[in-house]
Amino acid sequence: MIMTPGLRKFALTAHVTCSVGFLGTVAGFLALAVAGLTSLEAPMVRAAYLAMELTARFVIVPLSFASLLTGLVQSLGTPWGLFRHYWVLAKLVLTVLTIVVLLLQMEGISYMAAVAAETTLTSADLLGLRNSLRTHAAGGLLVSLVLAALSIYKPRGMTPYGWRKQHEQPAMPGDARMPRWVKVSGIMALVVALLLVVVTFTGVGGRHGPGRHMPSGDAGNASAADAADPAIKMSRRERSAAGLRA
Numbered sequence: 622m623i624m625t626p627g628l629r630k631f632a633l634t635a636h637v638t639c640s641v642g643f644l645g646t647v648a649g650f651l652a653l654a655v656a657g658l659t660s661l662e663a664p665m666v667r668a669a670y671l672a673m674e675l676t677a678r679f680v681i682v683p684l685s686f687a688s689l690l691t692g693l694v695q696s697l698g699t700p701w702g703l704f705r706h707y708w709v710l711a712k713l714v715l716t717v718l719t720i721v722v723l724l725l726q727m728e729g730i731s732y733m734a735a736v737a738a739e740t741t742l743t744s745a746d747l748l749g750l751r752n753s754l755r756t757h758a759a760g761g762l763l764v765s766l767v768l769a770a771l772s773i774y775k776p777r778g779m780t781p782y783g784w785r786k787q788h789e790q791p792a793m794p795g796d797a798r799m800p801r802w803v804k805v806s807g808i809m810a811l812v813v814a815l816l817l818v819v820v821t822f823t824g825v826g827g828r829h830g831p832g833r834h835m836p837s838g839d840a841g842n843a844s845a846a847d848a849a850d851p852a853i854k855m856s857r858r859e860r861s862a863a864g865l866r867a
């Protein structure tokens with residue numbers, strides 16, 4: 622169903638507000654992650670990890686879903702469609718992937734906040750997890766910038782489905798030729814996915830996954846609920862600190 626011009630503007634306002642708000646909050650999260658890693662002042666480090674948890678839980682996650690939802694409305698309520706243009710399809714895939722990675726990171730973010738609340742972190746504590754949060758935040762910001770650029774430039778290129786819908790007849794060979802930017806992006810995405818699979822399953826570069834930076838042993842499977850439990854939290858913290866300083 623195509624929206625009326627007034628409704629379309631209203632929906633677009635909501636979409637741009639949520640999406641660009643998401644981008645800005647991820648940038649703020651990255652600044653906190655860098656401060657948590659580099660600051661030599663204990664209160665600043667503690668404040669950074671506590672603020673990161675609050676920002677992620679109450680702003681970044683809700684905005685990511687709002688951006689996806691309002692994006693779906695923009696696609697389905699305008700002639701753009703959801704599967705007709707490569708740029709819209711690329712936004713959908715990238716946004717869903719970003720949300721999946723974000724949700725997987727929440728466990729580590731909560732764990733860091735729980736540890737920071739209980740104890741004073743030294744610059745060597747939980748370094749793997751802290752580096753990982755910074756790197757994922759930088760990746761999230763980069764993807765959000767790509768999404769914003771895709772939205773503004775709207776690179777040409779219709780999917781075969783889009784062509785069929787537009788002409789209401791099967792696409793002629795060559796009609797729905799895939800644009801070069803889609804081919805290049807697809808190859809790059811395949812290479813990155815392949816590298817991730819190799820890193821994950823061969824163990825090159827250490828274990829990978831949401832729990833990999835948690836303290837070893839059973840703590841490797843720490844859940845957010847565990848991290849929220851002060852008793853478990855402290856014992857993990859102690860084991861971790863002992864391991865890191867040994």
Ligand code: HEM
Nearest residue numbers: 640688689692693695696699701712713716768769772773
């Ligand atoms: C963080 C993710 C996203 C960002 C930063 C973003 C950003 C934007 C921006 C800035 C615009 C306005 C462009 C303009 O009017 O020239 C826009 C429009 C649009 N977005 Fe997104 N978006 C995101 C996610 C999505 C998703 C997930 C979808 C689809 C599932 C989507 C579909 C659309 C469509 C179809 C329009 C055009 C609306 C129109 O012309 O009426 N967006 N987006």
